[in-house]
Amino acid sequence: MTKLMVNGVAREFDGDDSMPLLWALRDSLELPGTKYGCGAGLCGACTVHVDGKAVRACQASVSDVDGKSVTTIEGLDPEGEHxxxxxxxxxxxxxxxxxxxxxxxxxxxxxxxxxxxxxxxxxxxxxxxxxxxxxxxxxxxxxxxxxxxx
Incomplete structure (x- = not known):
């Protein structure tokens, strides 16, 4: 079981921890704001923050973010006022x-x-x-x- 903070909320992921973070966010945690672009980390469409640093979610696995804080576009500012x-x-x-x-x-x-x-x-x-x-x-x-x- 992978534990992480997503947009300030403690979450648990009990699926395949080798799954790309992108798909865990979009499909399992229902946060569709992070986009699939190229799948190879070259376009940046899937950029999220992991412990405050920009990371390509298509290249990070769920196990890579175990115990870390992930921020998606939905959590940057809930009101869209960043x-x-x-x-x-x-x-x-x-x-x-x-x-x-x-x-x-x-x-x-x-x-x-x-x-x-x-x-x-x-x-x-x-x-x-x-x-x-x-x-x-x-x-x-x-x-x-x-x-x-x-």
């Missing part, structure tokens, strides 16, 4: 929106670690998150807005 989410809305970042939960989770982890990143630091941190619609300029602008609050 400063990154606010910046995303203010700047109308997404087009299709599919990759945006992963983008937001990656940006939030960056700002937690580096509250005032330069544009180069934003580009480096966000480089592993693919946006098929090409919203990269708005993504950088939103991260910059979230970092400054203006």
């Amino acid at each position: 400063r990154v989410q606010q910046a995303w809305r203010e700047l109308n970042v997404p087009q299709c929106g599919f990759c945006q939960t992963g983008q937001i989770m990656q940006a939030a982890a960056l700002l937690e670690e580096n509250p005032k990143p330069s544009d180069d630091e934003i580009l480096t941190a966000m480089a592993g998150n693919v946006c098929r619609c090409g919203c990269y300029q708005r993504i950088v602008q939103a991260v910059r807005l979230a970092s400054t609050g203006s």
Whole structure:
């Protein structure tokens, strides 16, 4: 039995602990905000926080997070008012929106670690998150807005 905190709630998982965290979150814990993108950890659509660090949920197994704290997009801010989410809305970042939960989770982890990143630091941190619609300029602008609050 794997024990973990998910979005601040103690949870137990009694399935196959080699299952990718992505599927445990989506199918077993019914948290569909974490998206399946490539399944190889290359696109970032499945980004969640594990003990505050950005992690590709398709590459982490349930056993990898035993005893750890996992935050999904649903738990970043239950009301959707995290400063990154606010910046995303203010700047109308997404087009299709599919990759945006992963983008937001990656940006939030960056700002937690580096509250005032330069544009180069934003580009480096966000480089592993693919946006098929090409919203990269708005993504950088939103991260910059979230970092400054203006």
